Amino acid sequence: MKLTVEETEQVYEEPITTQAPTQLNGADVFIETLKKHQVEVIFGYPGGAVLPIYDALYKNPIKHILARHEQGAIHAAEGYARVSGKVGVVIATSGPGATNLVTGIADAMMDSIPLVVFTGQVATTVIGTDAFQEADIIGITQPITKHNYQVKDVADFPRIINEAFHIASTGRPGPVVVDIPKNMATGLFVTPKDEDQEVNLPGYQPTTKPNFLQIQKAAQAISTAKQPLILAGAGVLFAKASDELAEFAEKYQIPVTNTLLGLGGIEGNHPLFLGMAGMHGTYTANMAIQTCDLLINVGARFDDRLTGNLNYFAPNARVVHIDIDPAEIGKNVPTEIPIVADAKEALEALIAHEAPNGNTVAWLESLNISKEQYPFHYQASEERGLLPQQVLELVHEYTNGDAVVTTDVGQHQMWTAQYYKFRSPHNWVTSGGLGTMGFGFPAAIGAQLAKPDAKVVSIVGDAGFQMTLQELSLLQELRIPVKVIILNNQALGMVRQWQETFHGERYSQSLISVQPDFVKLAEAYDIKGYKIETFEDAKVQLKEALESDEPVLIDCRVVQKELVYPMVVPGTGLHEMIGVKPE
Amino acid sequence: MKRIITVTVINQSGVLNRVTGLLMKRQFNIESITVGHTENPQISKMTFVVNVEDEQKLEQLLKQLQKQVDVLKVNDITEKQIVVRELALVKVASPPTVRAEVNSIIEPFRASIIDTGKNVVTFQVTGSPEKIDAFIDLLKPYGIKELTRTGVTAFVRETQKVNGPQLSILK
Numbered sequence A: 001m002k003l004t005v006e007e008t009e010q011v012y013e014e015p016i017t018t019q020a021p022t023q024l025n026g027a028d029v030f031i032e033t034l035k036k037h038q039v040e041v042i043f044g045y046p047g048g049a050v051l052p053i054y055d056a057l058y059k060n061p062i063k064h065i066l067a068r069h070e071q072g073a074i075h076a077a078e079g080y081a082r083v084s085g086k087v088g089v090v091i092a093t094s095g096p097g098a099t100n101l102v103t104g105i106a107d108a109m110m111d112s113i114p115l116v117v118f119t120g121q122v123a124t125t126v127i128g129t130d131a132f133q134e135a136d137i138i139g140i141t142q143p144i145t146k147h148n149y150q151v152k153d154v155a156d157f158p159r160i161i162n163e164a165f166h167i168a169s170t171g172r173p174g175p176v177v178v179d180i181p182k183n184m185a186t187g188l189f190v191t192p193k194d195e196d197q198e199v200n201l202p203g204y205q206p207t208t209k210p211n212f213l214q215i216q217k218a219a220q221a222i223s224t225a226k227q228p229l230i231l232a233g234a235g236v237l238f239a240k241a242s243d244e245l246a247e248f249a250e251k252y253q254i255p256v257t258n259t260l261l262g263l264g265g266i267e268g269n270h271p272l273f274l275g276m277a278g279m280h281g282t283y284t285a286n287m288a289i290q291t292c293d294l295l296i297n298v299g300a301r302f303d304d305r306l307t308g309n310l311n312y313f314a315p316n317a318r319v320v321h322i323d324i325d326p327a328e329i330g331k332n333v334p335t336e337i338p339i340v341a342d343a344k345e346a347l348e349a350l351i352a353h354e355a356p357n358g359n360t361v362a363w364l365e366s367l368n369i370s371k372e373q374y375p376f377h378y379q380a381s382e383e384r385g386l387l388p389q390q391v392l393e394l395v396h397e398y399t400n401g402d403a404v405v406t407t408d409v410g411q412h413q414m415w416t417a418q419y420y421k422f423r424s425p426h427n428w429v430t431s432g433g434l435g436t437m438g439f440g441f442p443a444a445i446g447a448q449l450a451k452p453d454a455k456v457v458s459i460v461g462d463a464g465f466q467m468t469l470q471e472l473s474l475l476q477e478l479r480i481p482v483k484v485i486i487l488n489n490q491a492l493g494m495v496r497q498w499q500e501t502f503h504g505e506r507y508s509q510s511l512i513s514v515q516p517d518f519v520k521l522a523e524a525y526d527i528k529g530y531k532i533e534t535f536e537d538a539k540v541q542l543k544e545a546l547e548s549d550e551p552v553l554i555d556c557r558v559v560q561k562e563l564v565y566p567m568v569v570p571g572t573g574l575h576e577m578i579g580v581k582p583e
Numbered sequence B: 001m002k003r004i005i006t007v008t009v010i011n012q013s014g015v016l017n018r019v020t021g022l023l024m025k026r027q028f029n030i031e032s033i034t035v036g037h038t039e040n041p042q043i044s045k046m047t048f049v050v051n052v053e054d055e056q057k058l059e060q061l062l063k064q065l066q067k068q069v070d071v072l073k074v075n076d077i078t079e080k081q082i083v084v085r086e087l088a089l090v091k092v093a094s095p096p097t098v099r100a101e102v103n104s105i106i107e108p109f110r111a112s113i114i115d116t117g118k119n120v121v122t123f124q125v126t127g128s129p130e131k132i133d134a135f136i137d138l139l140k141p142y143g144i145k146e147l148t149r150t151g152v153t154a155f156v157r158e159t160q161k162v163n164g165p166q167l168s169i170l171k
């Protein structure tokens, strides 16, 4: 049915402006400004309130990925941002479009991912009247954004967008929401003075240069330490400082552990690397934290999944904390030497500081022995069936540690963090702080768009995958060769694990007896599907699937009862890990 | 412990919401809050009285406030020499039989009568929070019909002596 002009007006409430073709409106300027920021791709979904923007996009295109759900769009933008180091750009319509983004915005806030999120809004003339598809997205996103804006004057478009990109990408990165009332997008644009277009943020001046005295103190602490340890977080990756991290560690011969999100900041096989620390980290890394006499935190936030019970955390350590966000320093762990700075600049300063090395030979030796004694372990046998860890070891082998790997949230995420040894940085995409199921698969799509030539592997659980699997449409449409590997234990595995361990094996709502046929599902989207049930099959078929240039989906039927070990039980200290050795 | 914190902000819409939302999200208890323009209409100043558990929490609060994009300056002025003022409106039962007595009580407080009725009178009083507390206590026996307080606003004094907090509300 075709609507007349009058009817269209009724539906969208907004008069269709008749304007001289040369006169730009807000939406045109919006697109122009995105171009100035060299936005290569927008992840979005249209609707009434953003029609003028989509119209401007039609006339003046930027690559736009039409996700099949706004949540898919924003997680894809997060994956894109993590892998490319650029700002991820998202557009959604007002009301339900905007609220569908909330999980992704909160996720990006927790994990410091630079996003600029544009939401449509009803016209300023009706804001506050419960107009059709009105939602107070400024109020809703206030606690989960680094900053947010509502455009209230068409002339403000360039400045607000410039500021949004600046805030999202500098200091500690994070999401910025820009809410665009429809009449701002259709309103005629009168070019403001140059200075009124520039970033003007007197209250926002992130410190990037480290304080020299603090660097000196840290260097002195390093010289006198016998058992120093570096804890490297995602701050190293955001600062693009992985070379400096390795150089710093090598120069002073200090072992390194990573947070979950910091993985890839140092090569997985680096001799000074102890593996990930925290709840499902290596015994060696956690014991190193508990016994070190100097803990140098570079760009990590001492999250509870990392520290375990804070009362027992790193009891003997003097703490140096390098962070670009001063609010993270001293938040959870008392810090003797705070260094507010960009990780790269701080590491460069520490490297340049000619402090004498402490003698760490004995310390490194004992850690190496521990690494050999306490590797991750699993018990494989033909009767037990295919184990998730086996799949991940094969994925690592077949991709040589060079794949871009995204995960969802749950057991498979922890196993991937344990078994995939990244050879280079910026190849690891996972939802850490918020722990968002449904994140992994769309994030892989964004990652593949950021690195078209990379092998992108998305490791997901059977439950989390079903939260955003509608984005299979994008693989079908774009033919981007993402490899989806479902570690299918027919359960909400991580929930099941906690119920087994802490709730007397009462599996309340965590076992899934009915599932789609994932191979057929893939075929419905014109994607090749594999089903793998044994280790022998895995060796052959996984190889074939991973070598393909096409998108594929691999349903790996893995043992349901396998638990992620070792584990720091909540409430206990890092030194109290259970499941350290095979039974 | 109670702290007086001033926050200088850019006068954007939503900034008050952001600052109070932040305090709520991080579980800080706001006792009172006043907001108004400064000499520059684009800049506002908020004065909070906040209850914090310990030094570490206080430091977090100051840093989180400072982190907000529209926040220009954050000051914990509790330990400084400051001028603290609050305004209260108090409506008291005051039938003709006690009116003279009531009116005499308010004199040392330099309160003013801003409205009178047949049996009630409304006072306005300004001063430190303790002064207002004392004022209210004195009027209580007569029957307070309605009471409203603005919460404190504060200024750091030009000359600073070194000694502890000068206000009993902070102890």
Ligand SMILES: Cc1ncc(C[n+]2csc(CCOP(=O)(O)OP(=O)(O)O)c2C)c(N)n1
Residues within 6 Å of the ligand: A408, A409, A410, A411, A412, A413, A435, A436, A437, A438, A460, A461, A462, A463, A464, A465, A487, A489, A491, A492, A493, A494, A495
């Ligand atoms: C959106 C969301 N809902 C619920 C949870 C709680 N949760 C954490 S892990 C998990 C189970 C995930 O199951 P699956 O995706 O199959 O992965 P597995 O643990 O089996 O590897 C659940 C329900 C969550 N993290 N996110």
